Amino acid sequence: xxxxxxxxxxxxxxxxxxxxxxxxxxxxxxxxxxxxxxxxxxxxxxxxxxxxxxxxxxxxxxxxxxxxxxxxxxxxxxxxxxxxxxxxxxxxxxxxxxxxxxxxxxxxxxxxxxxxxxxxxxxxxxxxxxxxxxxxxxxxxxxxxxxxxxxxxxxxxxxxxxxxxxxxxxxxxxxxxxxxxxxxxxxxxxxxxxxxxxxxxxxxxxxxxxxxxxxxxxxxxxxxxxxxxxxxxxxxxxxxxxxxxxxxxxxxxxxxxxxxxxxxxxxxxxxxxxxxxxxxxxxxxxxxxxxxxxxxxxxxxxxxxxxxxxxxxxxxxxxxxxxxxxxxxxxxxxxxxxxxxxxxxxxxxxxxxxxxxxxxxxxxxxxxxxxxxxxxxxxxxxxxxxxxxx
Numbered sequence: 001x002x003x004x005x006x007x008x009x010x011x012x013x014x015x016x017x018x019x020x021x022x023x024x025x026x027x028x029x030x031x032x033x034x035x036x037x038x039x040x041x042x043x044x045x046x047x048x049x050x051x052x053x054x055x056x057x058x059x060x061x062x063x064x065x066x067x068x069x070x071x072x073x074x075x076x077x078x079x080x081x082x083x084x085x086x087x088x089x090x091x092x093x094x095x096x097x098x099x100x101x102x103x104x105x106x107x108x109x110x111x112x113x114x115x116x117x118x119x120x121x122x123x124x125x126x127x128x129x130x131x132x133x134x135x136x137x138x139x140x141x142x143x144x145x146x147x148x149x150x151x152x153x154x155x156x157x158x159x160x161x162x163x164x165x166x167x168x169x170x171x172x173x174x175x176x177x178x179x180x181x182x183x184x185x186x187x188x189x190x191x192x193x194x195x196x197x198x199x200x201x202x203x204x205x206x207x208x209x210x211x212x213x214x215x216x217x218x219x220x221x222x223x224x225x226x227x228x229x230x231x232x233x234x235x236x237x238x239x240x241x242x243x244x245x246x247x248x249x250x251x252x253x254x255x256x257x258x259x260x261x262x263x264x265x266x267x268x269x270x271x272x273x274x275x276x277x278x279x280x281x282x283x284x285x286x287x288x289x290x291x292x293x294x295x296x297x298x299x300x301x302x303x304x305x306x307x308x309x310x311x312x313x314x315x316x317x318x319x320x321x322x323x324x325x326x327x328x329x330x331x332x333x334x335x336x337x338x339x340x341x342x343x344x345x346x347x348x349x350x351x352x353x354x355x356x357x358x359x360x361x362x363x364x365x366x367x368x369x370x371x372x373x374x375x376x377x378x379x380x381x382x383x384x385x386x387x388x389x390x
Contacts, residue, residue: 009324009386016141017385018325021133021378023140028133028373029111031058035095035125036109036118040074042096042158048074055095055128055153062132063139064151071163074155078171081135081384082145086174089149089387092339093127093181094157094164098362107364117367126368126376127181127355128153133373134380147387150175154339160199160301161339172343177314177388179380180340180352183361183368190331191353192312193344195243196270196305197337200283201263202228204251205294208260218258219292222251225262227289232266235282242279243269243335265300269335272305303337306344314349314388321382327375336361349390354380 009017035058040051052068052075059066064079074096080088099107099119109118116126131151138145152171154164161168172178184190204225209218229246236244244266251262266283270276283297315331322329331351344350356376358368 009321009382011324013141013143013385014324014382017137017143017381018378020137020140021374021381024133024136024377025371025374028129028377029116029370031132032116032121032126032129032373033109033111035128036121037104039099039101039104039119040096041098041100042156043073044101045072045074047101048096048155051095052077052155058128058132059151062135064135069167071155073163076155076164076167077153078167079151079153081149082147085148087147087176088174089147089383090171090175090178090343091131091149091151091181092168092178093124093131093151093153094155094339095125095128095153096155096158097123098158107366111370114370115367116370117365119366122183122356122358122366122368123361124182124355126358126373127183130355130373130376130380131181133377134384137377137381138385143385145384149384157339160197160303162301164339165342168339168342172346172348175343175348176390177349178340178343179350179354179383180338181355182338182340182352183355184353184357185332185334186357186359188357189353190315190318190329190351191334191340192315192331192351193308193333194306194337194341194352195335196273196276196303196341198268198270198276198280198302199300200266200268201298201300202232202266202283202286203263203296203298204228204261206258206260206262206290207292209258211256211258215258219290220259221262221293222259224288224290224293224295225249225251225264228286228295229264231286232282235279237275241271241275269337270305272307276305303341304345306341306350308333313390314351317388318351318379318383321386322379325378325382327379329379349388
């Protein structure tokens with residue numbers, strides 16, 4: 001690099017990066033097709049292994065030094081570029097999706113040159129492809145990576161990173177800054193803060209009995225669960241600090257048996273730690289409505305709230321790099337949560353949303369803008385070429 005100010009991208013380098021990233025668009029589209037066709041639902045170790053092998057090979061082909069971190073539910077990946085040493089830029093991402101194997105039958109991969117659809121293209125395999133393309137663009141432009149870059153790609157982000165979280169936390173040690181490869185806001189703005197996110201299992205044990213011959217002897221776990229969920233919903237404040245979703249319910253065995261067991265998975269999102277504590281206290285303090293029923297709440301996974309920093313020097317740095325590439329880079333808080341919550345909550349300079357624009361996360365119309373694979377790769381390449389220094 002010829003720029004004397006570390007926040008400035010040399011115009012000639014900017015032009016070469018943008019040109020190289022644009023030239024790599026078709027290979028990036030082909031790569032994304034491979035990734036999307038390798039369906040990789042959280043918890044399916046066999047399917048995840050197939051996709052992990054592709055991601056590992058792609059990162060290695062982009063010059064990364066890749067190691068796999070074994071996990072029973074799916075291996076995680078750690079890749080490094082540039083020199084070894086402290087002060088690395090940490091990149092966080094994931095290759096698991098919310099879609100089961102076979103979803104492609106109803107949600108096929110398509111690419112008409114403008115829009116790419118399919119399970120996982122937006123959340124967040126497009127971001128993984130942009131990462132690889134960024135390093136390929138730097139290589140094509142003849143620009144070295146001057147400072148350490150380390151990427152952690154986990155296999156369980158969509159279920160709260162129960163095993164991936166420890167790896168992200170370990171790789172945060174010594175990091176100068178952290179970026180996430182999740183999607184940006186629909187208008188392309190980056191994500192400068194995120195709500196906290198907690199998954200809770202609310203379990204009820206009742207007593208089974210014949211629903212017609214001896215109903216008075218039974219204690220319906222399903223009925224108890226419904227009453228408990230209604231009470232929790234009623235406790236959610238209407239001040240905008242807390243989002244509440246019942247994502248899954250299971251219970252009972254058949255219509256002629258009083259249900260002996262039932263449970264629900266609850267998703268909670270918070271703007272601050274105090275709001276989280278209040279709702280968790282409500283769940284922990286749940287008491288049975290029916291004699292003979294038992295109620296228990298268990299926190300499955302939790303991500304801390306990442307509060308917004310109005311100054312945000314990392315965002316200012318990226319805005320300067322974006323300007324050199326002809327892009328207007330902005331940022332604002334987001335409602336969703338992800339692995340960037342952890343470093344953001346610890347005060348590390350953090351931004352998320354460096355993946356391609358699109359819509360439909362966790363929805364049947366999931367898609368990205370094809371050209372954004374190159375645009376995202378160019379911005380990432382600029383950041384790797386001109387590293388942020390606190």
